[in-house]
Amino acid sequence: MHEIIETEGLTRVFRDRPAVDHLELHIGAGEIYGLLGPNGAGKSTTIHMLTTLLTPTEGRARVCGLDVVRQAAQVRRRLGYVSQEKGVRHRLTGRESVELEADLNHVPRRSRARRVEEVLDVVGMLPDADRFVAEYSGGMQKRLDLACGLLHLPDVLILDEPTLGLDVQSRHRVWDHLRGLRAQGVTVLLATNYLDEADRLCDRITIIDAGREVVTGTPAELKRGVAADTVHVSSPAPDRLLAAVEGAPWVRQATLTGREHLRVRVDDAAKAVPEIMRASLAHGIDLHGVTHTAPTLDDVFLLHTGRGLSPDSAVPDLDRAPRPSAPSPAPLDSDGAARPSRPRTQEVLALLRRWYLEVSRERLSLAFTLLQPVIWLVFLGGAIARAVDARVVGTADYIGFMLPGVIAFTIVSTGVSGAVPLLWDKETGYLNKLMSMPIARSSLLVSRLAFQMGLGVAQAALILLVAAALGVRPAGGIAGGLVLLAVAALLAMAFSALFLALACRAPDHNTFFAITGFASLPLVFTTNAFVPVTAMPPWMSITAHLNPLTYAIEAMRTLVVHGWRPSLYPQLLTLTAFTLTALTLGTHEFRRLSRR
Ligand SMILES: Nc1ncnc2c1ncn2[C@@H]1O[C@H](COP(=O)(O)OP(=O)(O)OP(=O)(O)O)[C@@H](O)[C@H]1O
Structure with missing residues (x-):
């Protein structure tokens, strides 16, 4: 038998407890192979190791002859993965979600539209393709995920509970499609709790319990054994x-x-x-x-473990359910198969499109983001200007003095919201999905930072326009304005990288928001945004000098209030060094997150 998946002593330990314990799998080409076990048996952990999302604590695994640890990127190019979690992209329509994944799986542009239609049709989602995913039921979201997993023709398709939550008809359609894939030589590995699914669909099964193999064989062999x-x-x-x-x-x-x-x-x-x-x-x-x-597979499990599988492991109504007319599986031509064609550009552009669609649909938060700096400038700036001594701030134009601070704070708060998609992707499991795709990890980071940088520059430009309407123009002229936008770009990149690093580390979004909420006030008030450093008491001046925002604000203020001055260069240098440090930290944390 030509083995497509093989594991030897595969083990993963979480906090001293083995979730998978010396598992041996030998899965042949073109098999539909089932991993059957009760909740917590170790099925998903096994799948996460095979899809390169988790590193084994011990033992090894090979997919298509490639080591899942040492040749992880090549493994990802050979497999398709449908995770257990619903990878919900709330702000996208079903079709946009599938298009995104087609690009991320490098489906050639010329066949993309056709493939998207085909897979949506296979899972019966064409009529709902243009509705937002947020409006889908759990079963519809699951079907959409499945459609995404079928987009390209992988050598191995790995599915974690592929029909969990599906109605009977959808379940049959999925089974038929998986059989069709097998006929085309695709090896399918699926984890399931459902006895019927394992019994009817799988050529061979390994039953696992507490991370260990209980027994392996064809369903008929296993039942005969009972x-x-x-x-x-x-x-x-x-x-x-x-x-x-x-x-x-x-x-x-x-x-x-x-x-x-x-x-x-x-x-x-x-x-x-x-x-x-x-x-x-x-x-x-x-x-x-x-x-x-x-005898059933439940009896097989009982025989070997003395316990039954979970009570929900049977699907009692399947036999009585009306059988849908089986759609012939969409032929996956060589055109639809994954093939790198300028893949990096395609990936980054697809991700940029995703960020753009999501942000542009967050209408309310977009309106607040745009309105907030105007409120700062017009109302707060106007009010404080009356109370401030021009000799202290070094200019009679307090709005001009405050302008850089407003730009800086707007960019920082955009940096916080820029990390939110990563948090959601982590929590909904979509990040796992992204990580299992044949895309460069750097594309995820680069696209996010590039998008945040563009957003930061756009916000700074808008604030400059509002300020111009209030009569404030950069003393450095057009060139000064352009350098100011470059400062905004650096600042956006630095803080986006910092907040992304925090989002990578934070166990959940509550922790992330607790930390950013706690840090935001000191971050704002220990800068020179409202008062120049020279007018601060010594302790405050020290903290202001330690705050990287101070240098960005000072550089922008020089360009707005004074024009070109030699002091600008050390400020720009400091900001650049800070940005590079933040990028290094962001990259490190992101790498760490992707190598669990
Ligand atoms: N990140 C983690 N940290 C700690 N323990 C974990 C982690 N992931 C899984 N486990 C534990 O490992 C064991 C196996 O979990 P796993 O998700 O692989 O089971 P499963 O067979 O897929 O279950 P289900 O059918 O419920 O999906 C469980 O005891 C689980 O609590």
């Missing part, structure tokens, strides 16, 4: 019945499964049922009902 029927007895005194039948030669195993239920595994139900009747009569035990079933 070689037993199960008799389910309903009685008001199942414990007495258990005592009566336990140890009888025709009983393999008897287990209480509820206050009124007893499960008896037997070699042959036809012979066992009359025995159970006889035992109940002999001991005067009432029976409410006796049924029996052929």
